Amino acid sequence: MAVLATDQIFQFGGFTLDLGKGTLSRAGQPAFLRPKAYALLTHLARNIGRVVPKSELMDSVWPGVFVTEDSLTQSVREIRKVLGEELVRTVSKRGYMLVPETEAVPEPGAQPIVAVLRFRNDSGDPANDAIVDGFAEDIINGLARFGTVTVLARNSSFSFASHSPAEWPAIRSRIGADYLVEGSVRRQADRIVAAVNLVDAASATQIWGDRYQAEAAGLFAIQQDIVEEIVGRLVVRVNNAGLQRAARRPMTSLAAYELVLRGVALLRDPAQSDLQGAAALFEAAIARDPVYGLAHTYLALSYVLNSEFGPTSDAVLAKARDLADRGIALSPDQATAHRIQSLVRLSLRDHEAAEHHLRIALQLNPGDAECIEQMGHLLTMCGRPLEALAWLARAIRIDPLNPHWYQYDRSLALYMLGEYRPAAEALELATRPTPWIRTRLAACYAQLGNMDAASRQAALINAEGSDFSPVEYARSVVPFESRADAEHLANGVLLALGQPR
Structure with a gap:
């Protein structure tokens, strides 16, 4: 969708809605709607991509007048006769959405x-x-960072070891890789020796290989050399400017780098059982190297994750924001620094800043699966679940063995679209059902009318002795930009709990 002239002109599906002139047209030819249908389309256009509740539409189009839902249904029917069935989507038990022309999500192509x-x-x-x-x-x-190759994400590629050449052909069929990078690293005190090979997955033959040595601060330089060698062999022309932008500030301490990596490993643990231990490692890294930007960045992330989807105090979030700011100041060209700042700002309900930082992260590293996935989650929080699903599908394609949270975020986008069955199926993949996962599952089942399953999940929310509040979680913890979206989730939770809505 294009919005022009200070929100007076909207373009969607080949149609132009000009509020200044009071006209609807397609290819220069006028299209006619009766006044109420035109007013309804106007409100949907101002909220394009967002599911607009029926009550909000009725208050906007028939203010102060009691009408039944039949009036709304008739107006929607009239709009569909003019625009076509596919542009106005019905969301079960909720409302309607004018379907946006979704932003193009980068695809691997050839x-x-x-x-x-x-x-x-x-x-x-x-x-x-x-x-x-x-x-x-x-x-x-x-x-x-390069738009000329598609690199599969860590979660998928690290499922296979470099020392098993017999498995290389199978990797191609399992995750779709055309080429494999395999190698080894030997550390001796502050000295690193690395051997790296580029392999054609189909034939299991080596295309290129080399051996590198570096001391502490020279580690990032040899990583950059390796990237240049690989990209240079897989594409016709390498953009050297892109390599320069990808350059990282050298660390002053290999020990600090190792402490950060150990902390990140704890954050990646699906159980996330030692987030305080991760924070301690990041703090130790900062003590070793106070200007190591990613140490500040990951410390900020540990503060945001520490409550595991429960309430987090404003003081903790403010501290996380300051740490993330410091991380960006020290490492402005690191996509991770902006991605984590985006997550912090989302926790602070600053949705505009969250999207700003995430788009910077995607400019710096357009192929990063975690940035792509997080954009899907952010768009759901901003009331744009249809766009969100396109981003989430892209992340899943480049991380086919994706971590659990990909499906959790996908399930919430589906829920917001009224697709409760696939939303429940995505959540059922959870191997460690936490109180918040059970809360979402209960809401899905309740919206489906499966009250037995909803009640079972609701009864298990605090079965292990926690004091988790499912209603508070739905209304206050999930950082929706729109109160109506929060109430949509809360309504499912209340229905599952047998409480009045």
Whole structure:
């Protein structure tokens, strides 16, 4: 959709709605609606992409007048006769939505698809696993900055080990990779020795390989060299400016880098059982290297996650915001710094700033699966679930073995569209049903009319002794921009609990 002339002209589905002139046209030819249908279309256009509750539409079009839903239904029918059935969507038990012309989400097309496998730790010490994984993940992030290759996300590519060549052909069929990056890292004190190979997955033949050595602060430089070598062999022309923008500020302490990687591993743990331990590692990294931007960034994230989808105090969120600001100031060209600041701002209900930072992150690293997935979640919070699903589908395509939260965010977008059955199916994939997951499942089942299943889930919300409040969660914890969206979730929860709505 295009909006022109200070919200007076709306364009959708080939139609132009000009509120200044009071006209609706297509290809220069007028289209006619009766006054109430025109007023209804006007309100839907001002809220395009958002599910507008029936009560809101009736208050807008028939203010101060009692009418039945039949009047609304007749006006919607008239609009559909003019616009076509597909442009006005009915959302079950909720309202209507004027379907937007969704933003184009980057697609891989004919680009080569690359998977960076989990590197071998040749140090003989499991304590170095974090360094080895971090080295490979930084290569993933570097590759993802280029629009000329599609790199699969860490969760999918790290499911396979570099030391199993017999499995390489199977990886192609499992996650769709055309090329594999495999290698090993050996750490000796502050010295890193890395061997990296680029493999054609179909034939399991090596295309390129090299060996690198670096001391502490030189680690990022060899990662950049590796990325340049790989991209240069897979595409005709490498944009050197992109490589320069991808350059990271050298760390002053390898120990600080390792502490951050160990903290990130705790954050990635699906159980998230030691978030305080993660925060302590980030604080220790800052003590070692006070100007290491990502240490501040991840410390901010640990504060936001610490309540596991429960209420978080304004003081904690303010501290997280300040830390995220510091992370960006120290590492302005890091997509992760802006992505996490976006999450912090979303927790603070600053939706505009959240989208601003996330779009910067996507400019810096357009192929980053976590940024793409988070955009889907943010759009759901902003009342744009149909757009959200396009972004979430893209994230799932480049991370086919995606982590659990991809499906949780997808389920919420589906719920907001009234697609309660697929929303429940996505949540049922949970291997660790937490109180908030059970709350969402109960709401889905209640909206479906399956009160037995809804009651079972509701009864299990606090079965392990927690004092989780499902209604407070729906109304106050999930950072919806629109109160109507929060009430939509709360209504399902109240129905599941057998409480008045």
